[in-house]
Amino acid sequence: MKNNITILCSALLILFGSVIVSCSSVSRQELERLAEQGDAAAQANLGTMYAAGRSVPQDFLTAVKWYRLAAEQGYPLAQNNLGHMYFTGRGVPQDFLTAVKWYRLAAEQEYALAQATLGVMYENGLGVSQDNAAAVKWYRLAAQQGLALGQTKLGVMYANGLGIPKNNAAAVKWYRLAAEQGYPLAQFNLGYMYLAGLSVPQDDGAAMKWYRLAAEQGHARAQNHLGSMYFAGRGVPQDYDAAMKWYRLAAEQEHATSQNNLGAMYAHGQGAPQDDEVAVKLYRLAAEQGHATAQNNLGGMYAEGRVVPQDYKAALKWWKLAAEQGNAGAQNNLGVIYVNGRGVLKDNVYAHMWLTFAITNGNEASRVKRRKVEKEMTDTQIAEAQNLVRECVKKDYKNC
DSSP states (O other): OSOOSSSSEEEEEEEOOOHHHHHHHHHHHHHHHHHTTBBHHHHHHHHHHHHHHHOOOOHHHHHHHHHHHHTTTHHHHHHHHHHHHHHHHHSSOOHHHHHHHHHHHTTTTTTTTHHHHHHHHHTTTTTSSOOHHHHHHHHHHHHTOOOHHHHHHHHHHHHSSSSSOOOOHHHHHHHHHHHTTOOHHEEEHHHHHHHHTTTOOOOOHHHHHHHHHHHHHTTTHHHHHHHHHHHHHHSSOOHHHHHOOOOOOOOTTOOOOHHHHHHHHHHHHHHHOOOOHHHHHHHHHTTTTOOOHHHHHHHHHHTTTEEEEEEEHHHHHHHHHTTTTTTTTHHHHHHHHHTTTTOOOOOHHHHHHHHHHHHHHTTTTHHHHHHHTTSSSOHHHHHHHHHHHHHHHHTTTTOO
8 A cells, every 4th residue: 555645634534524624734735646647645634625625625425536545445434434435425325334334444544533433333333233242342443542433332332232231330431432532422421420310419500501502612502401491490590582592503404303492482482582483383393204203383373373373184184193102191181182073073981081091191181071071971982091091002002
């Protein structure tokens, strides 16, 4: 392998992210001259320039060409980046099997990013058989080299007991190592460990610290959690304005929970004048992403005719979608709508079924409603409702 230069540019493709390039004063013409002579480092860095569109028009096909030339000489950075091109389908047809091939060649040369990425492939069964133990192996190798991605992913495996016995203390250790490097997902996860008191003392202030560090880097889930801390006054004085700020930042990234939370603040006039039109818009954005609470809330807006025309059939649609995900509020609402015959024919059997689900999922107010319904039902009808519950559970609430 020709390698007359060690580093011309620091260039790597971050998993699921963009290309990062930081080049020295070496000109593109000099890079091209060295690359044409077979210098692997120049070929790899030239590939990254084309992949990123730095100093040249972005051209994935040309990037692949240069990565391949360097990768075939065994240059690990190029092997990793070529794997990423196959992973994303940039400049080549998407091909997870080939991506794994190149990631593995780089990983076996102890290239940390490729090790972590290979772990992701095993964890998700992409181009290989799903294997959490193999994922842990590769995450650990990357983590031991100090790669924040590897440390974070290893922490996740410990926290969830995937491929390794569950160990929250080990999860905290690895999250902290990555968080101290400024890695936002690790900061968010460490914040959650403090919030929940998992192998660390429960500490809302520490949770806020780590959530804020991640949120300030644009991590949407951290922004949402930080908003919720301000909303509830946990670790900080209650501050609806601050809650709205952080919810909005996450909502602008299409984070469904934040869209719902921001919608609820507008619906109730918290942190901003009450505005049902904005609330409905935000609920809909989240609901269309499948967010069950937002679907329930949007159904409520239709049932009450708030901004939108009162429409029980539309309410039924959204409540049904939420109820099928186990949302107790929506299940209660379906029970009520069947009791009253709004948007559907009155049917105490189906009302009883949905109220039973709501009770099972923690909605105690549904218990009183079910008792009232039972007074209008025969023993045969109650038995029928109970049978529907059993059948619906088998179908995971779908098409009940």
